[in-house]
Amino acid sequence: MKKCGDTRARSDLAIHRAAAFYERPVGQVRPQPGFGIPVDGRGGAMQDEPFTRLDLNLLAIFDAIMSERSLTKAGHRLGMTQSAVSHSLARLREVTGDTLFERTGRGVRPTQRALSMSGDVREALDRLRATLRPRSGGFCSKSTQRTFLLDIPAGIDSIIAPALAQRAVDSEGLSFRISGGRAKAIMQELRFGETWLALDYERPEAEGYRFEHLFEDPFVIISRRAMPRLPAR
Structure with a gap:
């Protein structure tokens, strides 16, 4: 375990180095190694560095x-x-x-x-x-300026989409972009940021993803009463 004194000593050293760096007259300040500005071996800034x-x-x-x-x-x-x-x-x-x-x-x-x-x-x-962003105690849907990318399979979208649409109406800067029907590509879309949240019928097998069980909904069969292959009820 690190001691508090060690941390304070490192902080004091960092402050001392920063103070020494800025004590020079303005006309003599040059980029220095270790202060976030890429430099070459002669102390000059590397203009070809992409960042x-x-x-x-x-x-x-x-x-x-x-x-x-x-x-x-x-x-x-x-x-x-x-x-x-x-x-x-x-x-x-x-x-x-x-x-x-x-x-x-x-x-x-x-x-x-x-x-x-x-x-x-x-x-x-x-x-x-x-x-x-000004600290306001957490995420606020009414003040955010954000588009959420969702992957929702057919059958569930008709249940969720109306609620999302109403939320978007209530929050001027909030919007949703919904896609679906691409179950095989969900994991790849999440990985590359093309989708932020996905709903699916199966539990994901890939590691590195967070998931939560939402609900269970059984399948039913609907037929006419005189259907010969089904028992009468």
């Missing part, structure tokens, strides 16, 4: 394109023109070295690199929003 050229707004645009699968719809969602979204995507392509999205007849399709990035990007954005 130094990354605008965090590009990640929000990437997330919107992933959700909408369309540059135009992503622009409407963010209050940007399609041209501005396209320009931002070009900048993000330079940073990642990947096309990220390929044009289709009805919008865009994410590449494997984009799919692998999407979950981490969305989680990072959610954490930033949660960090910057």
Whole structure:
């Protein structure tokens, strides 16, 4: 077990190092190793490091394109023109070295690199929003600005969709995007962040996923009374 004194000593050392770093006159301050700015062997900033050229707004645009699968719809969602979204995507392509999205007849399709990035990007954005959001005691559906991606199989969607629609009406910034009928792809969609929550008839066998048993609903058969192959009741 670590002693409190050890932790305080490390904190004091970190404060001392930070203070020493900022004691120089403004004109002499240079990027230093270990303070979050990539530097080369001569002490200069590495301009070709991808992260130094990354605008965090590009990640929000990437997330919107992933959700909408369309540059135009992503622009409407963010209050940007399609041209501005396209320009931002070009900048993000330079940073990642990947096309990220390929044009289709009805919008865009994410590449494997984009799919692998999407979950981490969305989680990072959610954490930033949660960090910057005024503390209000937890999640509030009436004040949130978020789209939840759900995978709900046929048969259950008719039960759940009306309740979700009413919740979206009551909460102006809350919306739901529902897909279904792709049971074999549910685990992959959850893994890559294409779906946040999925409902299914079977218990998942894959590890690394949280699940909860919701309810049981038996199957029934309905027929006419004179059906010869069924016993009369």
